[in-house]
Amino acid sequence: MILFKNCRLIKELTEGYEGEYADILINDEDIIERISSPGTIRSEGARIVDAKNNTVLPGFFELHAHLCLSDMNFHKLRTTTQSENALEALSFAREYLKQGYTTIRDAGTIHNVTVELKRAKERGIVNIPDIISSGQIITPTENGNDTFANMYYEVDSPYEVRKGCRKQFELGNDIIKCMLTGAYLNEGGNPGETIMMEDEVREAVKVAKMKGSYVMGHAHGAEGIQLGIRCGVGTIEHGSFIDDETIQILKESDECFLVPTAAIGLACFYDAESLSEDMMDKRKRYELAEKEALNKAYRAGLKLGFGSDIDKENFVKYPGMEFYARTDWYDFEYKDILIQATKNSAEIAGLSEKKGTIKVGKKGELVVIEGKPDEDIYKMKKMPLYVYFNGELIEN
Numbered sequence: 001m002i003l004f005k006n007c008r009l010i011k012e013l014t015e016g017y018e019g020e021y022a023d024i025l026i027n028d029e030d031i032i033e034r035i036s037s038p039g040t041i042r043s044e045g046a047r048i049v050d051a052k053n054n055t056v057l058p059g060f061f062e063l064h065a066h067l068c069l070s071d072m073n074f075h076k077l078r079t080t081t082q083s084e085n086a087l088e089a090l091s092f093a094r095e096y097l098k099q100g101y102t103t104i105r106d107a108g109t110i111h112n113v114t115v116e117l118k119r120a121k122e123r124g125i126v127n128i129p130d131i132i133s134s135g136q137i138i139t140p141t142e143n144g145n146d147t148f149a150n151m152y153y154e155v156d157s158p159y160e161v162r163k164g165c166r167k168q169f170e171l172g173n174d175i176i177k178c179m180l181t182g183a184y185l186n187e188g189g190n191p192g193e194t195i196m197m198e199d200e201v202r203e204a205v206k207v208a209k210m211k212g213s214y215v216m217g218h219a220h221g222a223e224g225i226q227l228g229i230r231c232g233v234g235t236i237e238h239g240s241f242i243d244d245e246t247i248q249i250l251k252e253s254d255e256c257f258l259v260p261t262a263a264i265g266l267a268c269f270y271d272a273e274s275l276s277e278d279m280m281d282k283r284k285r286y287e288l289a290e291k292e293a294l295n296k297a298y299r300a301g302l303k304l305g306f307g308s309d310i311d312k313e314n315f316v317k318y319p320g321m322e323f324y325a326r327t328d329w330y331d332f333e334y335k336d337i338l339i340q341a342t343k344n345s346a347e348i349a350g351l352s353e354k355k356g357t358i359k360v361g362k363k364g365e366l367v368v369i370e371g372k373p374d375e376d377i378y379k380m381k382k383m384p385l386y387v388y389f390n391g392e393l394i395e396n
């Protein structure tokens with residue numbers, strides 16, 4: 001048992017308790033057993049952590065990770081050995097945990113490394129965030145598919161899509177990721193252009209549904225986003241050029257959600273020398289359009305998920321990047337960013353019964369942040385004081 005004393009709570013992220021300050025007791029099964037006024041829980045033998053009136057948040061969600069990316073020198077992936085890549089991915093997953101992330105949805109990998117990480121975790125070898133894995137990315141024959149070694153699985157008909165999707169599930173993956181439009185970071189790709197055919201997207205959704213799962217659809221252009229929604233994909237990734245009409249369609253849907261990825265936008269400018277001219281050119285050309293579109297989607301009240309799309313090097317160098325990127329790169333309000341990283345993303349990932357808020361009966365996954373990040377999101381630049389997950393207390 002572990003008792004977190006003197007926690008400052010955020011109302012929108014707490015259920016079944018009204019006060020601003022509380023003690024939180026987590027039992028040996030890592031379930032939140034009690035939330036009560038400070039000083040009112042007596043628990044013999046419990047380990048005690050004094051949060052000292054700092055802010056305590058539920059564990060964060062990363063809905064768009066690539067655990068196989070150790071840095072932005074993507075071409076290196078082709079010569080990285082399988083075991084080297086697995087070790088890099090493992091250390092990236094640990095970095096996520098240290099920053100307070102307890103759930104990672106991986107959006108594309110090589111060597112099926114995310115499944116191996118999940119298995120290592122199940123065997124009790126490593127403590128890393130819970131992983132939802134998509135395996136290789138299903139994509140039509142396109143420019144730049146070899147940018148990330150074998151991260152892409154090429155398909156050019158509904159039957160090939162069927163094979164590709166079934167292959168990912170056979171390998172132990174949980175969901176399917178499809179490229180509905182081109183990409184910024186694929187050499188020669190055109191982000192606004194729709195690249196998958198309707199019958200191909202429908203086929204991916206069909207196979208995923210048979211497995212009780214869903215498709216995450218990479219889409220920048222409005223046409224590609226609409227294609228995804230129409231075909232039944234579960235999430236739209238990036239959504240850079242979403243327009244008014246598409247925002248409205250998404251707003252009325254309770255089956256498809258938008259996951260913007262702000263940190264990768266910032267990272268491309270911080271780390272410009274790692275990128276090719278083609279990649280940087282696209283980034284510069286579309287920057288304003290992307291910011292404007294995502295701000296509109298936010299102001300329209302869409303339930304937005306939390307994804308970063310960044311590599312390990314930038315993730316470690318700039319702690320809390322996705323949090324402040326949503327203010328720097330877009331123009332989101334501080335408290336809403338915290339809600340996107342927890343409650344919203346838990347709902348989008350279908351995990352809100354167990355995660356996403358601090359509530360008796362939910363998983364005891366807590367992150368202690370110094371000060372009041374809901375009033376100053378740049379507090380997230382500092383590593384959390386404590387992260388508690390799966391029986392382990394990390395002190396930074």
Ligand SMILES: [Zn+2]
Pocket residue numbers: 064066107108309
């Ligand atoms: Zn991605």
